[in-house]
Amino acid sequence: MAELTLKSVGKTYAGGVDAVSDVNIDIKDGEFIVLVGPSGCGKSTLLRMVAGLETVTRGDVHIGGRRVNDLDPAERDIAMVFQNYALYPHMSVRDNMAYGLKNRGESKAVIEERVAEAARMLELGQYLDRKPRALSGGQRQRVAMGRAIVRQPSAFLFDEPLSNLDAKLRVSMRMEIRKLQQRLGTTSLYVTHDQLEAMTLADRLVVLNGGRVEQIGAPLEVYRKPASTFVASFIGAPAMSLLDARIEGGQLSLAGHALARLGNAPGPVTLGLRAEDLRIVDTGLPMRVEYVEELGAQRIIHGMVGDQALAVTDTHDTPLGPEVRVAVDSAKIHLFDAQSGRRMDKRLQTVSEPAE
Amino acid sequence: MQKIKPFDHLILILGVLFLCAPVVMALMSSTHAAIDIHSNGLSLLPGGNGIETYTKVLTHKGGFTGDVTGLLMLRNSLIMGLGFAVGKIALSMMAAYALVYFRFRFATLLFWAIFATLLLPLEVRIMPSYQVMSELHLLNTYTGLIVPLLASATGTFFFRQFFRSVPDELLEAARIDGAGPVKFFIDVLVPLSKTMMAAIFIIMFIYGWNQYLWPLLMTTDESFYTLMRGIKSILQVWVGSQIPDYNEAFALAVLAMVPPVAVVVIFQRMFIKGLTESDK
Ligand SMILES: Nc1ncnc2c1ncn2[C@@H]1O[C@H](COP(=O)(O)OP(=O)(O)O)[C@@H](O)[C@H]1O
Ligand SMILES: [Mg+2]
Numbered sequence: 001m002a003e004l005t006l007k008s009v010g011k012t013y014a015g016g017v018d019a020v021s022d023v024n025i026d027i028k029d030g031e032f033i034v035l036v037g038p039s040g041c042g043k044s045t046l047l048r049m050v051a052g053l054e055t056v057t058r059g060d061v062h063i064g065g066r067r068v069n070d071l072d073p074a075e076r077d078i079a080m081v082f083q084n085y086a087l088y089p090h091m092s093v094r095d096n097m098a099y100g101l102k103n104r105g106e107s108k109a110v111i112e113e114r115v116a117e118a119a120r121m122l123e124l125g126q127y128l129d130r131k132p133r134a135l136s137g138g139q140r141q142r143v144a145m146g147r148a149i150v151r152q153p154s155a156f157l158f159d160e161p162l163s164n165l166d167a168k169l170r171v172s173m174r175m176e177i178r179k180l181q182q183r184l185g186t187t188s189l190y191v192t193h194d195q196l197e198a199m200t201l202a203d204r205l206v207v208l209n210g211g212r213v214e215q216i217g218a219p220l221e222v223y224r225k226p227a228s229t230f231v232a233s234f235i236g237a238p239a240m241s242l243l244d245a246r247i248e249g250g251q252l253s254l255a256g257h258a259l260a261r262l263g264n265a266p267g268p269v270t271l272g273l274r275a276e277d278l279r280i281v282d283t284g285l286p287m288r289v290e291y292v293e294e295l296g297a298q299r300i301i302h303g304m305v306g307d308q309a310l311a312v313t314d315t316h317d318t319p320l321g322p323e324v325r326v327a328v329d330s331a332k333i334h335l336f337d338a339q340s341g342r343r344m345d346k347r348l349q350t351v352s353e354p355a356e
Numbered sequence: 357m358q359k360i361k362p363f364d365h366l367i368l369i370l371g372v373l374f375l376c377a378p379v380v381m382a383l384m385s386s387t388h389a390a391i392d393i394h395s396n397g398l399s400l401l402p403g404g405n406g407i408e409t410y411t412k413v414l415t416h417k418g419g420f421t422g423d424v425t426g427l428l429m430l431r432n433s434l435i436m437g438l439g440f441a442v443g444k445i446a447l448s449m450m451a452a453y454a455l456v457y458f459r460f461r462f463a464t465l466l467f468w469a470i471f472a473t474l475l476l477p478l479e480v481r482i483m484p485s486y487q488v489m490s491e492l493h494l495l496n497t498y499t500g501l502i503v504p505l506l507a508s509a510t511g512t513f514f515f516r517q518f519f520r521s522v523p524d525e526l527l528e529a530a531r532i533d534g535a536g537p538v539k540f541f542i543d544v545l546v547p548l549s550k551t552m553m554a555a556i557f558i559i560m561f562i563y564g565w566n567q568y569l570w571p572l573l574m575t576t577d578e579s580f581y582t583l584m585r586g587i588k589s590i591l592q593v594w595v596g597s598q599i600p601d602y603n604e605a606f607a608l609a610v611l612a613m614v615p616p617v618a619v620v621v622i623f624q625r626m627f628i629k630g631l632t633e634s635d636k
Contacts, residue, residue, distance in 0.1 A: 053528050074534035086525035090547040099543070100533035147533075 002064030002077075002154035003029050004050070004187055010058035011045050011211075019045040020211045023059070030185045032178070036198035037208035038234070043191040044159055046208070050189060051157050052076050064154050074103070079148035080157040083164060085140045087132040087147075093119075094128040097146045111150075118146040121180065138169045145177070149184070156181070158190040162197065174200060195235050199223065207231050229341035232272045232334060238300055240334070243308045245271040250349065252333070255306035257285050260330030263347035270341065272334030275300055275311040284325040287312070292320065379613070386410075386606035393602040405603060413607040418589075424578050426586065426608060433565055433582040434615060439502040440564025441557045448511030448556075449549065453541055455512070456519040457527070467516065474509040478570060486573055496577040505570065511556050518552045519545065554627040561619045565612075583612040 004027040011020040020042040027033050035043045048054040050061055052073035061068050068076045079100075087096050094115055101111045119125045122142040132140055141161060148156055161177070162170045178201055181188050192198050198205055199219040207214040207222065207230075215227035226232035232240040245254040246268050252260045254271060280301070287303040287310055301312045301324065312326055335344040381398050388396075388403035414426040454460075455467050478485075485504045494500030522545070530540045568584045575581075581589075590605045 051528075051532065053531065073528075073532045078532070080529070080532050082525045082529065084523060084525055086523065086529040088526065088529075088544055090544075090550075099530075099535075103534035103539065147529075 002187055003027060003062075004064075004155055004189065005062040006046075006050070006059065007062070008059035009046070009049060009056060009061060011042070011049060011054060012057045018211055020049070023208075023211075023213055025206055025213070025216065027187055027189065030187055032181055032188045032190065032201060032203045033206060034190045034192060034198040034202035034204075035206045035208055036192055036195060036234075037214075039193055041208045042211040043193070043208055045211075047080075047157050047159055047189060047191050050076075050155075051078055051080050074100075077154045078157055079151045079153040079155075080159065081141075081144045081148050081161045083160040085132070085144045085164075087140060087143055089132055092129050092131060093124060093135070093143050093146075096132065096143055097150050100147065100151050114150040114152070115146075118149045121149065121183075122146050137165050138173060141165065141173060145180070149180075154187065156186050156188040156190075158188065160192055161190075162192075163194075170197070177201065196237065199235070205235075207234060209234075225343065226272070226334065227343050229270055229272070229336045232336070236274060238275050238311045238313075241273045241275070241308075241310045242336070243271045243273065243305065243310065244338070245269055252330075252335075254285065255308070259285070259328050260333060260346075261349035262335075263349055264335070264344065268338040269344065270336040270338050272336060273310065273328065274332070274334075275313040277329060277332040278310075278312040279327045280312060280314050280316070280320075280324050281327040282325060284327040287324050287326050289320055289322055289324055382606045383610050386603050386610055388603055390599055390601050390603050393606075394599045409603045409607050410611075413604050413611070424581050424586070426583075426611065428579065429581050429583045429586045429608075430611065430615075432580055433584070433612070435498055436501060436567055436571070436582060437561040437565035437615065437619075439498065440505065440567075441561040443502060443506040444508040444511050444560045445553055445556055447506050448508045449515050449546075449553075451512045452515030452519055453545065455516055457537070467512075470507075470509050470512055472509075473507070474513075478505060482569065482573065489574060496575050496580060498580075500574050501571060501580065502564075505564075505567075508560070511560070514552060514556060515549065518549060522548060551627060554623040558620055558623050558627070562616050565616055583608060587612065 004025075006023050006025045009020060009023045010018070012018050023046060025033065035046060037043055045054060049056050050063075052068065052071060052075075056069045063076055063078065073080075088099065091099065097115045097118060098111045101114065106114075115128070116125075119128055122145060124139070124142055124146060127135060127139060127143075132143065135143065141164075144161070158177070162173050165173060174197060177190075190201060192201075202219050204216060205219055205222050206216050209230045215222055215231045217225075222231060222235055226235060226240070229242055233242060243254055245252055245259070247253075247262055247264050247266045249266070250261055250263065251258045252262050252269070252271070259271075285305060287301075287305050289301060289303045290309075291302050293300040293302070298313055298315045299317070301314055301320065303310055303312070303324070305326075310326070312324075330348060333346065335346045336342060337344055377400075381400060384400055384402055385393055385398050386409055387406035388399055389405045392403060392405075393399070414430075417423045417425055451470065455463055489495055489500045489504060492500075494503075526544060527540060530544055535543060566584065567582070568588075571580065571582050572585060587605050587608045590601050590608065
């Protein structure tokens with residue numbers, strides 16, 4: 001159990017690829033942090049630097065107050081779970097879990113007790129003498145978790161541990177990982193490219209883009225106040241619609257329609273609208289319907305406003321015409337700088353807004 | 357299912373005959389008396405001299421010094437075969453381990469250099485090798501017989517390809533589990549390579565077993581005689597009107613076949629088991 005601190009951590013691979021730049025994260029004891037971002041954004045690289053599998057090019061990594069930059073993976077007191085499980089194929093489940101402890105010179109009794117405990121927690125008891133190949137994907141992933149648990153490390157590191165499982169199993173394993181982590185109270189760093197997985201698991205999210213941190217925050221905070229257009233389009237499904245709009249004379253207008261009265265400086269802005277914040281009404285912003293995704297409980301209407309795409313969540317199942325009208329709640333709009341894509345505070349002129 | 361045509365069967369039967377007939381002939385002929393073979397040619401039916409011939413071949417003390425028995429030759433051949441197989445596997449595995457898992461300068465160049473030695477068979481370097489052994493006073497020793505031929509480009513190549521197919525995460529998991537280079541090699545790579553080792557064992561055992569030129573050159577002491585040389589020397593006695601002991605040559609040839617066949621049968625089972633079981 002320990003804090004984990006990354007101070008201006010950076011990684012340049014041989015060949016000059018800047019995979020990670022200037023990452024600062026303070027992880028509290030027992031916290032579950034999820035690193036999320038698209039493929040190739042440097043999540044694995046960052047995690048592997050913490051694990052000691054890659055050298056740290058710049059900055060410092062501290063685990064439990066100890067600077068670990070130059071320590072071997074085995075000396076860092078961490079455990080890692082890999083996407084492809086990385087179980088030793090020729091060892092039984094029991095030996096897979098015990099191997100690390102044996103190498104550390106733990107006594108037989110301790111090893112046996114810890115393996116039994118982990119097997120009980122993960123319901124692996126009846127498989128202890130099997131080889132990994134005789135297990136299903138989900139069971140293998142449990143063994144990989146068991147191998148991490150028996151070490152009783154200061155931190156768990158997960159690199160997309162659920163990506164090789166089918167969708168249903170992924171959801172249940174997700175819950176199990178979370179419950180297990182809460183029960184053990186072990187600091188965890190978890191890498192995924194799946195924003196839903198990230199949202200449901202994390203105490204705090206770290207959104208990475210091109211090797212840099214875009215935003216760190218609790219899932220809901222990131223969802224409600226994305227710090228940039230990148231985060232806005234990455235977190236949440238369907239993705240937030242981002243549209244080019246203008247502020248002129250205190251009015252935010254989109255494709256010629258006034259949407260809200262704002263006190264922001266005039267000029268072009270990027271307007272962010274979440275599908276679930278919009279409603280289909282009788283009068284409002286006109287949208288040409290392109291296609292409709294039926295999800296059962298709701299449907300997502302994809303359409304065009306002028307020449308820009310917009311998605312709206314609708315809970316009705318009345319037939320739609322070729323054009324619908326969309327109501328935009330000015331309290332729920334997001335504004336981003338048109339150039340940098342950073343979030344802008346919106347200054348709502350609520351005085352003249354009619355109350356809802 | 358395709359219908360099997362009689363013609364296909366004919367071809368298969370011919371193939372079987374081609375492969376089996378010489379073996380059967382050698383086995384059957386070895387049970388006849390030498391005179392019989394000389395006058396009536398090879399035989400496909402068993403004769404009455406079997407036990408006598410085999411007993412003689414295994415225990416008769418021959419050679420100039422008069423104490424080279426078939427058993428001794430069998431033992432020497434076994435030492436050659438096993439020494440080759442075990443030594444080559446150990447050496448080429450370690451070489452491949454270094455090439456794949458350690459980053460050092462010119463590793464690729466080194467690999468191709470090793471690989472290029474495939475182009476140089478023993479015969480090309482037999483004189484320098486002989487000289488080296490002679491100056492090290494290793495003539496007429498098992499060390500001299502085995503060690504100079506242990507470096508194996510084939511083995512190194514196969515193990516290298518195999519190690520490269522082992523997922524990197526396994527090494528990383530082992531590193532996190534506190535296994536150093538030696539531990540990883542012994543605890544993970546060696547057990548994973550079982551199939552590969554069985555395959556290479558078969559090839560190398562037979563290679564060592566069949567060595568003829570090198571032992572001929574390296575050893576003058578008759579106690580190092582191998583089966584291959586024994587067979588040859590029986591047929592060499594053609595002086596005057598003496599008939600070579602064909603039956604004994606055949607018996608030795610049959611005996612010489614047994615251990616390689618045994619090795620293939622035993623290791624093939626392991627080999628196939630490994631192939632069907634391994635799942636990385
Ligand atoms: N061993 C390596 N050598 C050079 N570049 C690498 C290496 N590993 C990863 N990279 C590069 O670093 C970037 C980040 O990779 P990675 O951390 O694996 O991304 P992610 O896990 O987010 O998909 C990618 O552009 C990738 O091509
Ligand atoms: Mg990755």
